[in-house]
Amino acid sequence: xxxxxxxxxxxxxxxxxxxxxxxxxxxxxxxxxxxxxxxxxxxxxxxxxxxxxxxxxxxxxxxxxxxxxxxxxxxxxxxxxxxxxxxxxxxxxxxxxxxxxxxxxxxxxxxxxxxxxxxxxxxxxxxxxxxxxxxxxxxxxxxxxxxxxxxxxxxxxxxxxxxxx
Numbered sequence: 001x002x003x004x005x006x007x008x009x010x011x012x013x014x015x016x017x018x019x020x021x022x023x024x025x026x027x028x029x030x031x032x033x034x035x036x037x038x039x040x041x042x043x044x045x046x047x048x049x050x051x052x053x054x055x056x057x058x059x060x061x062x063x064x065x066x067x068x069x070x071x072x073x074x075x076x077x078x079x080x081x082x083x084x085x086x087x088x089x090x091x092x093x094x095x096x097x098x099x100x101x102x103x104x105x106x107x108x109x110x111x112x113x114x115x116x117x118x119x120x121x122x123x124x125x126x127x128x129x130x131x132x133x134x135x136x137x138x139x140x141x142x143x144x145x146x147x148x149x150x151x152x153x154x155x156x157x158x159x160x161x162x163x164x165x
Contacts, residue, residue, distance in 0.1 A: 008116065008160060009137070009161075010137065010140070011139075012139055012141045016089070019087075019141050031084065032082070033087055035089055036051060036088045041095065042093065043097055044104055045063070058071070068111060072111065072114075072136075073114065082134070083137070084119075085139055091141055095108070101152070116138065119135065140160065
């Protein structure tokens, strides 16, 4: 499995076993893979917690969208020479119990895209230093192509490539 940098995200349709095998192959290339469990990210607060756990955020993390955004453009405590892949397994469940999903999902999508742009070197928050140019990819995983999932992420302005294993 190659992670595409031509699109903002990759939508991967496969069984859990197929996904695990594909991620093992990707991990062998040196990419730091962080698996986020969509079924544990049913609302914004649980999403912050899951992202913080997967990326091992420092204790000072503020448990809000701005805090996640800030730390995804830092990641200094994670040593990666080949970049990161944020893999949302069971992505159809992401924010599925959020009463404000139509507003919150685009905010999370923009946050992931800011991290991608930052690590690609196209965004600088501090003019004195530039980040190393490393890939930061978002991979949305589902067991079947879920039109509601792809529609929700599309509405969030996520341009994605769909791959079926």
